[in-house]
Amino acid sequence: MTDANERSMAAKKRQVVLSVRDVTVGFGSNIVLDQLNLDVYRGEILGFVGASGTGKSVLMRTVLRLLPRRSGSIEILGTDYDTADEEQRMALDTRLGVLFQHGALFSSLTVKENIQLPMREYLDLPQSLMDELAYLKIEMVGLAPDAADKYPSELSGGMIKRAALARALALDPDLVFLDEPTSGLDPIGAAEFDLLIARLRDTLGLTVYMVTHDLDSLFSVCDRIAVLGGKRVLVEGTLEDMFAFDDPWVQSYFRGKRARSVVRPDQPAAQPEEEVN
């Protein structure tokens, strides 16, 4: 049995840290999510996929209460924000980390200042301690210490993603939400970022909700996958579950041309197609 399989089996027995029930979200007459259900388990990396414009970012923003929903309920880490009091809401906020799809960092602030933003918002710490913590996060995401005083414009795309991840980790969250964290990175940079995420899951016991278009990420680091289609989660489970699921989009996505170059669990890697010059 593969590591991913074992983790997924264990996940079934583990605690649900995010529970989305019958959630409907729309803009005017455009219903984007219709009575959607989803569970995320403690300690897993859940890969969330779906065609462009199907509502992946909308769901993430709804879970984070940045968008209103029309119906349904959402429980995060045992707390239902709707029924929680102010203190419980604050406590919950500090246990979540977020890396948004666009606008990863504030351009007028250094990396260190970006990482310290959530600390300033939620914690009351002396500057020296916040500096120490910022350097710790910088090291944790594999950046050199001298990145601390750089501005985003002085960083490569990969370094910006890492710095944004460091900010998402600023408050030592239990659950992090990443919206297409490897988009715009070259394949090597993306693979390194994936490895980093897997290491954080293993060392910090982090739960990761990762929206991604990256098949390599899905194949290499995700413990489970959920597919958004038809305004709902069409299927959630392991890669094997995806291959077995009888739906045209899911089949073409996981078995299509782009997927062919990736080693799949049920068969050896396909030969690369002949190059056409």
Ligand SMILES: Nc1ncnc2c1ncn2[C@@H]1O[C@H](COP(=O)(O)OP(=O)(O)O)[C@@H](O)[C@H]1O
């Ligand atoms: N703030 C908004 N106002 C109106 N429509 C929106 C808003 N945000 C997203 N949408 C619509 O919701 C749908 C899903 O968008 P999104 O979640 O960004 O897709 P993706 O799956 O690519 O992340 C799209 O049709 C988009 O136009």
Ligand SMILES: [Mg+2]
């Ligand atoms: Mg999106």
